[in-house]
Amino acid sequence: MASKEKEFQNEKQVFSEHIQKAGLRNTAQRELILDIFLRTEEHLSSEDLYWLVHKEDSSVGHTTVYRTLKLLTDAGLAREVRFGDGKSYYEHHYNHEHHDHMICTECGKVVEFFSPEIESLQETVAAEYGFRLTHHSMRILGLCGICQKKDSESAASGAQPRVRVKSVFS
Amino acid sequence: MASKEKEFQNEKQVFSEHIQKAGLRNTAQRELILDIFLRTEEHLSSEDLYWLVHKEDSSVGHTTVYRTLKLLTDAGLAREVRFGDGKSYYEHHYNHEHHDHMICTECGKVVEFFSPEIESLQETVAAEYGFRLTHHSMRILGLCGICQKKDSESAASGAQPRVRVKSVFS
DNA sequence: TTGATTGCAAAGCATTTGCATGCTA
């Protein structure tokens, strides 16, 4: 692995370029937030990222994290995702393949998957209704293997799911 | 069509039974809210439904509409749906086939569709990852036929989309 | 009569905005 300074050079350059094109400015806060975002290979809420940033620089505020996540999204480095608990999460988007999510409603585990067959069927369906598809969102909710076992073994454990899915959508 | 009094008898009985089983009570507000919900074949937000109810009985409050929509959902008469604008919408669920949604990001039109092929592929994918699928949510976002034309004809019209999709999810 | 229900007001969340101050280009 490259040294800390050389990591994520591509992503950082994409960000710089986006900032310059838009007539914005580079700041220490934005650099720090981007760096921590890139170092964390998870689905992060703004709140999650705020605390990670806070550990390294406690002067950075919530607002800046929110605004920077939007900026990262605009720059194509992040993608906003929702799992149904009312918050927005963000995941890496630069050089990452498109995928959908499968979420365990018990422990909150999120699995990324991709099905070319489903993708192409979505195109077909959209065309049937005269739509030009621009994006889609698909979540599969269920129990992961581990939680299926836990459920059959015993009833309630005290564990708190990370993502509490309040409702089922379409 | 049956007379107003005889309409939706099945739905109303389902509601009565749910209320009795749960040890709850029938009230004029709940009857009115259910009635208006059933008469409206659309995706309604709590706010939408509140105003429709308000027209017929202005003494009914927001809170009661929220609580009654939850009750209808518990009773299996309604289903909560989210389109990505931060609000919850509700649609008829009793004796309605499962379906997914296609949403026009320009005018907010919502089309319901069902694809058995996609459904079965979802089962397959879930099984591949050891998940037991319980629900899923799928939204296709794009431009409907009409808005594609409008877009090519001219640029901006003053029309306000009913659903403003703020973010793209998975 | 008893306890569920109602509606108001207030509280909760996640997110956004106004604004004075600070800092980059």
Added chain:
DNA sequence: TAGCATGCAAATGCTTTGCAATCAA
């Protein structure tokens, strides 16, 4: 120096909760 960025506090939008008064069973 100009004007974008920051961070605080306040505002927002949707939803939930506390509570006293009301009403169904």
